[in-house]
């Protein structure tokens with residue numbers, strides 16, 4: 019049918035507030051473009067721990083599996099930080115990625131012209147920066163065996179980093195595909211001078227590269243990449259890397275844009291299914307005050323339209339509406355130069371809906 | 375005796391050039407301060423592969439073991455990049471760290487006032503930045519078991535990350551000790567929400583913390599640290615972390631100072647023994663042209679004086695001489711604004727010797 023099912027997981031902290039505004043935008047696109055969405059809410063993260071005794075209840079997982087896409091707010095907060103592993107929001111996050119087969123995390127690091135000044139980088143260095151980090155999301159040291167044992171020097175802890183050829187192939191192909199739709203440059207990041215998983219990674223990349231003769235490929239060591247992102251951010255187009263390196267580098271890349279409150283992300287599996295969420299976290303310090311910035315979540319809806327539903331026109335309309343509102347000078351507190359003129363979460367959402 | 379033995383490992387690329395200038399400075403301090411140094415050269419890295427068939431010849435290892443300190447230039451280059459693991463310069467580097475028990479890598483990220491403009495960060499963000507990354511250097515995923523195996527999804531590669539309590543204790547104590555001599559703030563970086571080794575790390579840090587009641591401790595997740603280094607570099611004093619995270623974060627921190635050609639590092643074990651080297655690499659593209667910047671290596675001698683020999687007066691004299699030469703406007707190509715006025719490696723070395 020043409021009714022698209024969206025599982026909505028508001029989560030913790032500012033999650034419910036920002037998701038609320040994104041849902042208004044979603045609703046407005048039904049009117050404007052004749053789409054039909056069926057949204058159903060699920061408990062996840064800290065709130066699910068409180069209400070169901072587990073961060074990822076089975077019914078939430080079923081809800082997501084039955085949906086075409088998932089819209090996620092944010093999870094976590096100090097309340098659950100000292101819980102045992104099984105009762106932590108992050109465990110739910112890792113669980114949902116694995117259970118839904120979301121092997122690819124797409125993190126655009128876009129510089130919003132009107133927020134350029136918010137970056138700690140010099141404007142001339144930032145000029146032209148527009149990159150995407152493609153992070154492998156269900157393998158590596160995140161999911162390998164972990165344990166404690168007694169050794170000769172007291173207790174020891176072990177984490178295992180594992181990658182197989184198939185896991186590397188699918189994420190690398192996807193990164194090449196994305197590069198083909200953009201600047202046709204791909205930086206594959208590894209630590210092949212030290213790690214066996216990185217050597218496998220690089221072998222696979224080199225084996226796949228000839229399938230994409232138009233894409234200019236470079237291999238960058240992870241330590242060097244952390245430097246080059248600072249030195250020449252605008253020279254990157256698509257960066258592909260494994261789970262742990264991607265966690266670090268995608269956050270570094272996001273921060274250098276100065277637009278962290280504005281960035282959306284997609285986690286994708288096979289096919290068109292995807293989970294969409296803002297890059298910023300649950301911001302427990304400002305939760306419930308109605309001052310959080312809903313733009314990243316609204317832009318996550320646009321990303322969902324593009325990547326899962328193929329609703330390109332509506333996606334462009336949402337992005338244009340956001341730009342219009344920003345260009346008119348409206349700012350939430352996190353991106354306001356003059357904090358006294360900052361508007362609230364709901365106002366920002368309403369303005370974007372009105373601009374649509 | 376009062377004769378200090380220094381093993382000199384010039385290495386590859388620009389290594390020999392920059393070490394040559396550092397040795398001139400060393401010699402000058404003998405005259406000025408009455409020190410006595412016995413220097414002996416050893417082969418290491420690419421050149422050792424070429425001449426001895428191994429990146430770390432046994433005699434070089436013996437030379438280092440018999441010395442009070444090691445001065446290292448740089449190793450590596452494209453010539454050896456496609457060699458098998460045993461015949462790569464990096465393998466020698468990992469070997470020497472392990473064999474000499476150099477469990478701690480000290481990487482000061484200092485902003486040189488006269489080079490502030492070279493940073494891609496805004497000057498007002500950089501203002502007051504003066505931090506040290508203390509990186510664990512002989513454990514973690516660098517040294518755990520690595521292998522390939524056949525799995526259900528084709529070939530797979532495995533790396534193992536292991537830390538025991540003793541390994542964490544010694545590096546964390548050292549970081550606390552360093553913090554006590556400086557700003558009394560310590561950021562311990564881990565990924566305790568995902569990794570078992572990080573949970574062990576954090577437990578040990580929390581157990582040791584009460585021994586240093588004056589030190590203000592914060593735990594920072596590695597992805598967040600990659601962001602905070604960009605957002606508020608001047609708020610960090612000492613950062614302590616495990617091997618892989620330290621590799622990435624110390625390079626990020628170095629790059630944000632804009633002074634990468636000027637930064638020195640120390641790798642320390644138990645006792646006063648240490649290996650000193652510039653942070654920049656072997657720069658094969660400019661090797662042999664006499665245009666490389668010897669300052670990082672000269673400052674590595676100053677660091678050796680401080681940390682291994684306790685020659686604080688001479689260390690300060692070297693640092694002052696470097697500052698004087700820079701303040702007088704002399705620059706090598708890498709740090710020159712007007713490249714046409716850049717001076718060469720030897721000239722820079724001579725000027726610093728003269729300023730001593």
Ligand SMILES: CC(C)[C@H](C(=O)O)[C@@H](O)C(=O)O
Nearest residue numbers: 108109111112265567568597
């Ligand atoms: C919360 C944490 C487990 C998670 C990760 O490391 O993947 C987060 O940092 C992210 O990037 O989504």
Ligand SMILES: CC(C)[C@H](C(=O)O)[C@@H](O)C(=O)O
Nearest residue numbers: 211212241464465467468621
């Ligand atoms: C060359 C490489 C093995 C080494 C490391 O990763 O430790 C280097 O990057 C460093 O930081 O000294």
